Amino acid sequence: MLGLMQQKNLLLSSIIQHAARWHPNGEIVSRISETEVHRSDYATIERRSRRLANVLRALGVNHGDRVATMAWNGYRHLELYWAISGMGAVCHTVNPRLAPDDISYIMTHAGDSVLFADLSFVPLITEIAASLAACVRHVVLLADPSEMPDLQLPAGMTLHCYEDLMVRSDDTFEWPEFDENTASALCYTSGTTGRPKGVLYSHRSAVLHALAANAADNYAFRAMDRIFMATSMFHATAWGWPYAAAMSGAAVVMPGRWLDGPTVLETLTSERITYSGGVPTIWLGVLDTLRKTETKLPYLKRLMVAGSACPRVLVEGFGAYGVDVYQAWGMTETSPIVTHHATVPATAGLDPEAATRLRLKQGRPIYGADIKIVDADGNELPHDGVAFGDLLTRGPWVCREYLFRGNEGAAAPDGWFATGDVATIDPEGHVELVDRSKDVIKSGGEWISSIALENIAVSHPDVAEAAVINAKHERWQERPLLLVVPRDGRTIDTAGLMKSYDGAVAKWWLPDAVVVVEQLPHGATGKLNKLALRQKYQNYLIDNPTD
Numbered sequence: 287m288l289g290l291m292q293q294k295n296l297l298l299s300s301i302i303q304h305a306a307r308w309h310p311n312g313e314i315v316s317r318i319s320e321t322e323v324h325r326s327d328y329a330t331i332e333r334r335s336r337r338l339a340n341v342l343r344a345l346g347v348n349h350g351d352r353v354a355t356m357a358w359n360g361y362r363h364l365e366l367y368w369a370i371s372g373m374g375a376v377c378h379t380v381n382p383r384l385a386p387d388d389i390s391y392i393m394t395h396a397g398d399s400v401l402f403a404d405l406s407f408v409p410l411i412t413e414i415a416a417s418l419a420a421c422v423r424h425v426v427l428l429a430d431p432s433e434m435p436d437l438q439l440p441a442g443m444t445l446h447c448y449e450d451l452m453v454r455s456d457d458t459f460e461w462p463e464f465d466e467n468t469a470s471a472l473c474y475t476s477g478t479t480g481r482p483k484g485v486l487y488s489h490r491s492a493v494l495h496a497l498a499a500n501a502a503d504n505y506a507f508r509a510m511d512r513i514f515m516a517t518s519m520f521h522a523t524a525w526g527w528p529y530a531a532a533m534s535g536a537a538v539v540m541p542g543r544w545l546d547g548p549t550v551l552e553t554l555t556s557e558r559i560t561y562s563g564g565v566p567t568i569w570l571g572v573l574d575t576l577r578k579t580e581t582k583l584p585y586l587k588r589l590m591v592a593g594s595a596c597p598r599v600l601v602e603g604f605g606a607y608g609v610d611v612y613q614a615w616g617m618t619e620t621s622p623i624v625t626h627h628a629t630v631p632a633t634a635g636l637d638p639e640a641a642t643r644l645r646l647k648q649g650r651p652i653y654g655a656d657i658k659i660v661d662a663d664g665n666e667l668p669h670d671g672v673a674f675g676d677l678l679t680r681g682p683w684v685c686r687e688y689l690f691r692g693n694e695g696a697a698a699p700d701g702w703f704a705t706g707d708v709a710t711i712d713p714e715g716h717v718e719l720v721d722r723s724k725d726v727i728k729s730g731g732e733w734i735s736s737i738a739l740e741n742i743a744v745s746h747p748d749v750a751e752a753a754v755i756n757a758k759h760e761r762w763q764e765r766p767l768l769l770v771v772p773r774d775g776r777t778i779d780t781a782g783l784m785k786s787y788d789g790a791v792a793k794w795w796l797p798d799a800v801v802v803v804e805q806l807p808h809g810a811t812g813k814l815n816k817l818a819l820r821q822k823y824q825n826y827l828i829d830n831p832t833d
Contacts, residue, residue: 296493298470299372299461301532306332309509309535315557316360317542320549326361328532331368334452336459338369341451345400345424349374349464352472354398354422356380356389356407359519359540362428362448366402367519367528371470371489372461378472379520382407383809384482390417392474392482395690400424402448406543408435416440426451466490471523472689475618476809484689485618487523491683495621496529498654498683503628504614505561505590509535512557512585516541516550516564518812522622525563525592536561547575554586563590563614565812566597570750573603574773583607590614590626594813595719595737597744601645615648615717617705619685624657625649625717632714646741647718648709655681657717658702659709671712674720674733678702708733725816727756727766734766734795736816739787743768746786748776753806754797755819757827767826768797769819771806778802798827 294300305312310329318324347353353370355377357363370377378396380389389410393401394417401422403411411425419440426446427434434447470489474482499505505527507513513536517524531538539557541550545564550572553559569591576583589604592614601611616622627649636644651657659667659675667673680701687696697703708720720726720735727734736754743752750773757767772778780800787796801823807815 295463295466295489297372297461297463297466297489298368298492298529301493301496301529302328302332302335302368302372303461305532305535309532312509312532312535313512313537313539314361314364315537315539317540317544317549317553318360319542320544324361328535331361331365333457335365335368335372336461337452337455337457338365339373339459339461340455340457342369342373342375342400343459344451344455345426345446347373347375347400350376350469351400352376352378352396352398354378354380354393354396354401355520356382356401356403356410357428357519358404358406358543359515359524360404360428360542361540362402363519364528364538364540367471367523371492373459374462374464374468376469376472376486379523381474381476381518381520382410384474384476386410386414388482390414392484393418394421396472396474396484397421400426402426402428404428405433405435408437412437415443419443466493473520473522473618476521476813483691483695485685486689487621487683491621492523492526492529494654495526495623495683496533498652499526499530499623500534501653503650504623504626504652505530507531507534507536507561511536511560512539513537514539514541514550514553514557514559514562516545516562516568522616522618525616525622545571547571547573548579551575551579551581554583555581558585560585561588561590562586563592565593566591566595566600567751567808567812569600569604570597570744573600574750576607577603583609588612592616592622595648595741596646597741598642598646599745601642612645613648615719619703619705620655620679620681621683623652624655624679624681624684626652630714644716647712647716649717650715651717654683655679657711659711669711669713669715671710671716671718674708674710676723677705677707677709677717677719679705722816725756727754727764729759729762729764729766729794736766738791739766739768739795739797742786742790743770743783746778746783748772748778749783750774750776751806753814753816753819755816755823757798757820758824759798759827760831765798765827766795767823768800769803769806769823770800771803799830801826 305328312328314326316324428448471487589611612627614626616624667675739754751771756764759765807818809815
């Protein structure tokens with residue numbers, strides 16, 4: 287017997303319509319230069335998105351077509367999010383930090399027909415345009431007519447000005463109804479091995495993810511919140527923040543490409559930001575600026591750190607300013623949130639040190655995402671906080687298979703998707719990532735967590751950033767090698783740094799050597815590029831033996 291409730295497709299257009307109708311004055315703020323911000327609201331964004339949908343139709347975009355965006359976080363990019371998906375096309379957010387060859391590959395692999403891009407990417411477009419001529423028919427620069435550069439494109443590829451197209455269009459467009467399983471957005475992974483792989487989200491998966499993310503123990507966005515969206519809109523749909531924020535009517539403040547410590551700190555105060563998040567690198571820079579300038583944080587209440595393991599220094603550092611810092615975990619293939627920090631009765635009365643250690647874990651599964659850890663033979667391991675194994679996940683917003691790749695890397699028939707992470711799960715369900723399976727250090731048959739060693743190093747007052755890699759060793763096959771970047775004006779005493787590990791880890795976990803470097807390489811999403819480090823330093827311990 288079926289229920290007698292109304293049937294309504296879960297479409298992203300319903301979210302922006304809700305925001306425009308019930309939160310019309312909710313602010314959308316975008317930094318468009320070092321000194322200038324643009325202000326809009328949900329009603330305006332929805333209206334301009336309908337106008338933009340008509341622009342897309344005029345450019346020949348049809349249901350299911352892929353439309354590429356190459357843009358920073360800003361109001362025009364947000365309009366593209368709603369218009370492309372809302373009309374039934376696929377919003378392909380291109381990560382501009384990928385190598386040009388990879389960008390050409392993913393755009394031709396996806397079959398993008400139109401590219402919308404910020405002016406700052408004109409040199410990149412010039413470099414790759416010829417390789418895109420087989421699929422891209424139109425290039426639209428997100429600019430006013432007075433800002434348009436002289437960009438030469440291959441034959442068959444037409445250049446347009448965004449605002450010129452918008453002026454010539456109208457907002458009579460009506461959001462169409464279609465199957466909620468229709469593809470809504472496309473994001474390619476930024477892995478350091480092999481070609482990027484396409485993760486194709488659906489309207490249903492995106493709406494369900496936003497609903498779950500807005501639960502009280504997750505993002506919990508409210509209409510009174512002012513959210514600083516430091517998460518990149520070209521990566522995993524900005525962790526689903528645009529959808530969750532519009533669903534609740536929260537104000538959204540976007541940084542453009544200005545994510546340096548002083549600018550972010552000024553924005554947190556001037557825009558009265560209550561919630562933010564992002565990769566640790568951003569917030570380490572903000573914390574450093576806070577301490578140097580002796581600034582306060584009168585409005586910021588919550589800070590979510592993800593993308594890489596959150597170091598203790600962020601939890602304790604921002605905690606001193608009254609900011610609640612916690613972790614979440616996910617990946618491009620999971621839309622992305624799978625786990626999120628939450629206090630449960632069993633952990634409510636922890637002493638400060640135990641509570642901090644809990645925040646250094648990646649959180650508990652949110653409703654809709656299931657997880658388990660398994661050994662090399664696929665046997666499920668206990669949730670005792672000790673046993674660690676390969677982390678698997680499944681749920682309605684978890685990737686079933688990659689675009690045009692069939693069974694390659696696909697989830698198992700029962701839905702379990704191998705994340706590539708090694709983790710433990712404690713009795714209360716808190717996940718702690720031990721390492722990426724390719725980064726874990728296997729020394730003499732025993733495993734060492736590079737994440738744990740990095741967190742200790744980056745908590746040292748002289749260390750700005752740290753990476754631990756598995757370097758080759760003649761006796762133990764692999765041993766940990768610590769690479770560190772000093773803070774501005776500081777000098778790292780390697781012997782003093784090593785004392786930080788006393789009593790914190792087993793002696794056989796201690797790094798065999800410390801190498802001080804000027805900077806560490808990062809991938810396209812801001813994560814440490816350990817592949818590049820291994821290629822450069824994998825023989826360091828053999829060439830510089832310590833015993």
